[in-house]
Amino acid sequence: MKKKLRFVLLAMLPILVFLAACGQGEEENTTTGGNDEQEEQQDVEEEGSELGPKEVEIPEGTKPIVTMEMENGGQVVMELYPEIAPISVNNFLSLIDEQFYDGLTFHRVIPGFMIQGGDPNGNGTGGPGYSIEGEFESNGIDNDLQHEEGILSMARSGDPNSAGSQFFIMVENAPHLDGDYAAFGKVIEGMDVVHEIVSVETGQNDLPIAGNEQIISSMTFEMITE
Missing domain, CATH: 1.20.5 (Single alpha-helices involved in coiled-coils or other helix-helix interfaces)
Incomplete structure (x- = not known):
């Protein structure tokens, strides 16, 4: 066994x-x-x-000039103010250099107020994948630019440091925004194009209706001697 x-x-x-x-x-x-x-x-x-914007060199004695071409042929030229809002300006130029804005839309247009664009999602929810510091008085940073017609400023959520790629251009004065949003540039040519954009028919959430999309064909910049 x-x-x-x-x-x-x-x-x-x-x-x-x-x-x-x-x-x-x-x-x-x-x-x-x-x-x-x-x-x-x-x-x-x-x-x-x-993640974050790359550094864009701005030679001493020069000012960044941005040209925005719309798909419908309109052109808007803006000057930027790095001496007032260096973080916002560098971020904007970095995104332009990466062709981030090409093909995006103005997804929010409000007559008597402003036009807003720069969202890759096209509905106000998107950005570049990072955020930057808000350069305005209520966030502890001096910025004396007033939100008057033609001013270029950074859009954000309730968080003061939540701006990314979305920006807006004023079509009328809005002093209630002063000190709470990072203004960093101004339209010097093409306000008629801006007013055309803000005049298109919109639907829900101030979004231009189908067929009225306001598409940015391209953005470029150059440094101009002051």
Whole structure:
């Protein structure tokens, strides 16, 4: 009887060894997968920490001039004020240099107030994937630009440091915005085009209706000697 039992155990030994080896192999694979996932998460976190506008050099004695071409042929020229709002100006120029605004729309147009654009989602919810510091008085930064007709300013949510890519152009004076939004430029040519944009028919949420989309064909900039 003992011989038979010993024979059975010896016969089962290779099977037990094989199963144990398989179990160890599966555990190693799971551990390896976990390490890969951890490395991928680390990569995502590192990439996210580097998001933000690149530095755009503005030579001393020059002023950035932005030209916005509309798909319908209209043109708007704006001068920027880096001496007043350097963060907002650099961010705007960085996005222009990346052709971020090309093909985007003015998704919110309100007669008697302003036109707003620069959202890749086209509905007021999008941005470049980062935010910048709000350069205005209520956020602790001096900015004496007033929100009058033609002024270019950064749109934001309730968070004072939530501006990203969305901007607006005033079509009339709005002093209640002064000190709470980062004005950083002004239209110097093409206010007639801005008024044409704000006059189109809109639907819900002040969005131009289908067929009236106000599309930015391109934005470019150059440094002009003051």
